[in-house]
Amino acid sequence: MTPMTTEQIRALIARGKAKDTIFQALGIICLAVGLLVIFLLVGDMLLRGLARLNLDFFTSFASRKAAQSGILSAWVGTILVMFVTAMAAVPLGVAAGIYLEEYAKRNWVTDIIEINITNLAAVPSIVYGLLALGIFVYTFGFGQSILSAGLTLALLILPIVIVSTREAIRAIPAMIREGSMAVGATRWQTCRYHIIPYAMPGILTGVIIGLARAIGETAPIITIGALTFIAFLPPVPFTGEPAAGLFDWVMSPFTVMPIQIFNWTSRPDPAFEVNAAAAGFVLMVMVLSMNAIAIYLRYKMRKNIKW
Amino acid sequence: MRNVTERLIEFVLFAAATVSVLTTVGIVYVLVSESIQFFQHVSIVDFLTDNQWTPLFDDAHYGIMVLISGTLVSSGVALLVAIPMGTIIAIYLSEFANSKVREVAKPVLELLGGIPTIVFGYFALLIVTPLLQKIFPELPGFSLLSAGLVMGIMIVPYIASLSEDAMRAVPMSMREGSYAMGATKLYTALHVVVPAAVSGLAASYILGISRAVGETMILAVAAGMQPNLTWNPMEPAATITSYIVQVALGDLPHGSIGYQTIFAAGLTLLLITLAFNIAGQWLRRRFREAY
Secondary structure, eight states: OOOOOHHHHHHHHHHHHHHHHHHHHHHHHHHHHHHHHHHHHHHHHHHHHGGGOSHHHHHSOOOSSGGGOOOHHHHHHHHHHHHHHHHHHHHHHHHHHHIIIIIOOSSHHHHHHHHHHHHHTTSOHHHHHHHHIIIIIIISOOOSSHHHHHHHHHHHHHHHHHHHHHHHHHTSOHHHHHHHHHTTOOHHHHIIIIIHHHHHHHHHHHHHHHHHHHHHOOHHHHHTTOOSOOOSOOOOTTOTTTTOOTTGGGGSOOOOHHHHHHHHHTSSOTHHHHHHHHHHHHHHHHHHHHHHHHHHHHHHHHHHOOO | OHHHHHHHHHHHHHHHHHHHHHHHHHHHHHHHHHHHHHHHHSOHHHHHHOSOBOTTSSSOOBOTHHHHHHHHHHHHHHHHHHHHHHHHHHHIIIIIOOHHHHHHHHHHHHHHHHSOHHHHHHHIIIIIHHHHHHHSTTOOSSOHHHHHHHHHHHHHHHHHHHHHHHHHTSOHHHHHHHHHTTOOHHHHIIIIIHHHTHHHHHHHHHHHHHHHHHOOHHHHHHSOSOOOOOOOTTSOOOOHHHHHHHHHHSOOOTTSHHHHHHHHHHHHHHHHHHHHHHHHHHHHHHHOOOO
16 A cells, blocks of 8 residues: 555545534434424414414314304313323322332342333333223223323333332432431331432422423324213312212313314314314423423433532 | 331321332332223234224224334324434434533523423424425325324433433543544544444434333324324324323223223333333443443
């Protein structure tokens, strides 16, 4: 091989640098596409749905006439379903996370639980819908109710809550536990008064991300057979004739935001597209603000915590 | 007393941890038990070889390949978008971008990954399809192509963030060695970092495939729900997931054969996902590099 001249070497370096620059541009373009999609989506839904985004839209039920349709039953349903989901997923997920980090011995039972949680995260959400259809709706007899939907979504986000709880707990240094136990606290007292409070911001972040995922989930709720046309609200406790019980609403039929959007996008009449856009915008605002809170919390945490 | 309480609490916590195992058992039980009843009416050979899927017609055919073709074509389109884009973003963020860009880019990707799939469905049907129709005038209103493209965008954040984690885990000394030999950043990224992180990249692709195969709402909204044995992304077609949605939207009696088809379809979906995941774990072990 003949040695290269200075010019050749310079040309080689220039070529290498040019390739670096081209690749960087490519990377920025790919990132920009992602950003563009978010803007295009939110912008399009806002512009298209703007006409419908008024108070009436939030206080009216769905209707056969596009211009009179609203999302009252949908947003109420979404909030109630999320309430059930949080009530089920948070205690279960946090307890499971604490068990795996603080109590579990290294044995095959623990291994099975851990492998299982990893694998559940890869199971398509519609499969959870089929599980709920077979177990909650028919075997337990919950029917197509808020309870069935809430529990289904709770199972779906359980891995997210467990994993974030574990990560938050793992970040707490061992000296905290040792200090607590050295003054005579039991394992549970250590968890109750030290581990859980210190892990709280991390757990909260995971819960918000989980709920933001659940709020937009459509497929499992359609699979349990939730109706799409609901022009009434679940019974308010202690009202009506005869008076509704405190928990009667959990067995009520319902609709949620994503189902209402799906219903409107799948109609041939383009007048409903405007409703879909408006409802989609409301849903996006809900999801994006939840995610933004979670991102902010995580950012704050990274800045504040110094052990 | 103290010991009894402690034991009790430990037991309660353990019970909570087993819920995830019970979920898996429940999924397998429901899918398998309903599928067994389904396969008492339909032979497995017909299920796998018939080229028509018309379970709700009088002349019922149960050829799952029809739905699998839709699933594979849409996933293929999605991965053609998501794998290159996700990998490029990951390489850019881990090897080129400074920490400021990363601080901005990561939350943006997270937000993109958090958009509800029904909203992506709306995006595919009402924005992407009309745009594509300007390029391909013969494209129908529902197509696997536009659903797949949007699915690809949806999957990019998963692939990008997992791949970036894998590449950042490659020790700095390896890059320094390569720079010391006179290699450029790009050469180092492609010939040193990527090969070293290949098991992590494979894992992120497998997760992307799982997401694509299991994605439901984008396809239900934008790909049409007509069963269609095709390998052409320009056509509308049903997938395994959108078929389940379509049946669930109707009013099928519990225990009928139509009701059982969605569990057989769900079992097929789960087996496909499982197969990809096992392949992924094998790949990971095969190419794992330890430092």
